[in-house]
Amino acid sequence: MVKLLPQINNLTIHNSAIKELTINNLTILNNVNPHNKSIEELKEIAAQVRRDIVRMVHAVNSGHPGGSLGCTDYFVSLYFRVMNYKPSPFNMDGEGEDLFFLSNGHISPVWYSVLARAGFFEVKELATFRKINSRLQGHPATEEGLEGIRVASGSLGQGLSVAVGAAQTKKLNKDNNLVYVLMGDGELGEGQVWEAAMYAAHNKVDNLIATVDRNYQQIDGGTEEVLSLGDLRAKFEAFGWHVLEADGNNFELLLPALEDAKRATGNGKPVMILMDTEMGFGVDFMMGSHKWHGVAPNDEQLEIALQQLAVQQASDY
Amino acid sequence: MVKLLPQINNLTIHNSAIKELTINNLTILNNVNPHNKSIEELKEIAAQVRRDIVRMVHAVNSGHPGGSLGCTDYFVSLYFRVMNYKPSPFNMDGEGEDLFFLSNGHISPVWYSVLARAGFFEVKELATFRKINSRLQGHPATEEGLEGIRVASGSLGQGLSVAVGAAQTKKLNKDNNLVYVLMGDGELGEGQVWEAAMYAAHNKVDNLIATVDRNYQQIDGGTEEVLSLGDLRAKFEAFGWHVLEADGNNFELLLPALEDAKRATGNGKPVMILMDTEMGFGVDFMMGSHKWHGVAPNDEQLEIALQQLAVQQASDY
Amino acid sequence: MKEFKYTEKKDTRSGFGAGLLELGRTNENVVALCADLTGSLKMDAFEKEFPERFFQVGIAEANMMGLAAGMTIGGKIPFTGTFANFSTGRVYDQIRQSIAYSGKNVKICASHAGLTLGEDGATHQILEDVGMMKMLPHMTVINPCDFNQTKAATIAIAEHEGPVYLRFGRPAVPNFTPADQKFEIGKAVMLNEGTDVTILATGHLVWKAIEAGHKLAEKGINAEIINIHTIKPLDDEAILASVGKTKCVVTAEEHQLNGGLGDSVAQLLGRNLPTPLEMIGVNDSFGESGTPDQLMEKYGLSTDNIVAAAERVISRK
Amino acid sequence: MKEFKYTEKKDTRSGFGAGLLELGRTNENVVALCADLTGSLKMDAFEKEFPERFFQVGIAEANMMGLAAGMTIGGKIPFTGTFANFSTGRVYDQIRQSIAYSGKNVKICASHAGLTLGEDGATHQILEDVGMMKMLPHMTVINPCDFNQTKAATIAIAEHEGPVYLRFGRPAVPNFTPADQKFEIGKAVMLNEGTDVTILATGHLVWKAIEAGHKLAEKGINAEIINIHTIKPLDDEAILASVGKTKCVVTAEEHQLNGGLGDSVAQLLGRNLPTPLEMIGVNDSFGESGTPDQLMEKYGLSTDNIVAAAERVISRK
């Protein structure tokens, strides 16, 4: 049985030019991910993370399972394969590391689970999610020093600006690593996103890979009913970005897309991945609508969900 | 000599379907403008307005001549030829009238001059501009009931939202008239503009004609240096708008463009005019840079400016 | 101490939803806007019954405020709905210019105010909204205490010409005020006449003040309890009359100590009638995730805190 | 009454510009951001000397705040510059979440605060910024009184770890504090010891308080005058000590009465030492266009207003 708990090797972080390696027939750039899992392993980790998510929101009868489940494969890819980082000791400044920012902070469950499973803090702390005196706030927060979080989010629309600023600091510091940021698609209604998009293109912030969780859902319904985003590729291209598309719920397609995105960096344009996901992915009754954006499963629903996600449960918290 | 002071005829405002008339070889839609001047007359009025502008900012050694001079021909076209409205008695609700909103409120001098010359209030009140206890605030304000102003502006980025809201009310009220709004190009850096743009397209607010004062200038320099707007047509088209271009400093080209814009209304899309203007137009030393965005001429400069604008001065205030 | 009875706990936001629905039926000028939180704001009944008067804005609160301002032109009475944080701090400048300074008849309806929002945590728990809104000239600020009062306030503000901030919350709280009450803006409600100490409470703290009144009565302390549902304009007369009698005051609110009801009272007293004052509120810290009760306890907003404050302030007479 | 001499009038914003330039030379981590107001903020010297550490954001203040938050990650100390209105109300939620709650080391530098901005009028004359910023946990709020003190404050805040709001203004005012002063955050500056009344002034009102002190001295009134350059944290100790002696207080500030220094003092006194208080500030109205002096006169912020308030409050002892 594959061990899922994180193995933190004392990796030396190389901050030098991008290297190319080939693993599992994929070309991996700048490969200093501390876990560097195979696709099979990633799938198991993703199942584990999804179980964490439904358990966490069930335990407090609040939180956001829909987007969390939809973005699980993306988070698992970043933290267990793609990003260069050092989980411990956590360094707020992140020099010599890739950085990740979550703008759509409501999907904190997936981030917390992945951070714990990747070695930033202990898995058992997941049980404190949304409870009083916890470091695992409803939306990501830095106040109590939770390892892995560099800025608070939850009020939508702010994360891209923060990520662009962090990317510019990396340039000032001659740090070659990359900055990643995830946003929701409903979140793109916020004008600040477009301010940041315009700024990043004008200033050639090309060490940045932004991703939109294109699940076509937001709270009040489908994005195209609430406030249609229409042709997002055309919008971001008109705003001066290099735009890629990806399937966010299929590692075989997502990993190459993330590698493509890396390759697209350094070319004078910020990079945007429009990532198709399904809200609630992995739990059939949570899929296909906006209903599970912010609703927790009851006991019975939890059991069904866990069965559907039962690749193996050895290390569940 | 042509009389420039407004002649307010007791027009009955027709709120019915759009009519077509032909005047000066131009097809005029829904022609109930209270002045309905010829191009020759418009040119004289524009010269008058430009003289008002430089005098007003000179008198208080503050205010914004650059954008005001650049947009003079647009304002004169709207108020003396294109828009359907009743200057007196001024009606805040504007039912049965076209409405105009100025989002880039700093170019208040041109609006004040045009409003006065069009009969909203007395021309001599222009002499109170930016002085204490005046109704002619540095930026347009409604507090003291200045006729012609329906919302305060000055803090940039807000006017498009207001105009869209007013346009939706017109639809609710089954009022066929149109809503006009002007924005600066530097102002497009504000995210709220893109929020409103997305909303207007999604909601098919097609009784709205927005215009961007595309003078390629803002306070700190050229727009393309400060924060490049790049291909604005592509941006607004990607945001779902019907986009037209116009030369804003040439009545022979501007009037047909405004008529084209009117014709484009009612087709399910909001209409955007990208209007090329020259900041400071009409006063040679104020043209070609951002320097006169917000600087008043001294005595000597005023004299030179007035000479250049001296079509005739009979009715100067 | 008077007895206050309730048969049911109900959330104040549902009082808003019920009031809005009634307004939809009685006042055809009432329109409603929501920024992707229709269910949370309990606006769905209005949306369903009056779809043509309901405007879904998407996640773009700044635009919503501008739209609402624009919709007043032509006679609509717009009610905007989103969380209190996004109703104030996110859009302060838009409210300031397009609504307050412009004197627009917009009703800003804000849910999930304060700590009792619960598990979502600090990014959503605004504790500064009253402070912001009461600084705005022309703004009326109302924070009713239960379902019935919120419903009555919602209906009352439609009759009031001018901008209003109406604050309410998420959790179910005792619904004890009369169902048929007439809500008088700016008129404090005497709940219990007493002689030893004046307790001025607003919003969710009103019920806790009543509970505190009972506990104080057991200790032989006769508290005067006043429901300050309108924080601006403050009912100076009622407060000064009460304080003149009791000679000491406790204020209680779900807000930062800075900027809230307590500060308004401190100012009133210092300028007119210096009197010992104790303030119940959050003491310059952000909230966090937890249940409403846990949070009110942890941050010092419980019934016992009011009791202790009353005893303290009496000892300072 | 002590004599205060000045050889020159200078604007406080130039003090900021000078301090920033010096910081550029002494602290390589200092970076500066500006939203299309480089000249108005006097940031041009910094931009010229340190172009790689200067970030022109364009007219997009929300983005600027997010960028600044992001730039702290990697060790930069960002100074943002725009008008006080656009530094606070326009971006409150961004400051709240990405800076204050996230504990980011950003210095929010705000010019053209208050009425003395002059001719631009109310849309730009923010009188609520101190109130907003002081409600934010973790935020330090500073309003220095002249060029030298603003320069010293600018330099001092770079050494202070955590978010700071630094407020200054447009007009030239007497530059009377020592050029070599050490600025101590949170430490009130005793200007004149007295026994009859305490005058607590901040920003541009400090000089007027000194003038008032002279006029009061002529009337035989011995005023204690304290410069409260730091409004948060407030120097409670210094204030209570002074009030304990004089038994009455006048506060003076270029701000709404609601939410400003006066409210902080009213709260402090009510909770500790109830004392007659008179407040000089704007009484719940917007400003307007006019010269700084005319406006200070019209809105009751003149030297004579302070004198009258002192006499009034003494009579209330």
Ligand SMILES: Cc1ncc(C[n+]2csc(CCOP(=O)(O)OP(=O)(O)O)c2C)c(N)n1
């Ligand atoms: C500024 C702001 N406005 C509103 C909200 C409330 N809210 C939280 S999540 C959400 C919907 C987000 O939609 P999307 O970004 O598509 O995320 P998804 O529902 O797909 O997870 C809303 C409106 C918020 N958190 N912040």
Ligand SMILES: Cc1ncc(C[n+]2csc(CCOP(=O)(O)OP(=O)(O)O)c2C)c(N)n1
């Ligand atoms: C929200 C906001 N930010 C900043 C300013 C200050 N400001 C006034 S005009 C201006 C430049 C506007 O550029 P543009 O829209 O192109 O107008 P133009 O200079 O061409 O007249 C700026 C930054 C403002 N008024 N409002």
Ligand SMILES: [Mg+2]
């Ligand atoms: Mg979505």
Ligand SMILES: [Mg+2]
């Ligand atoms: Mg321009």
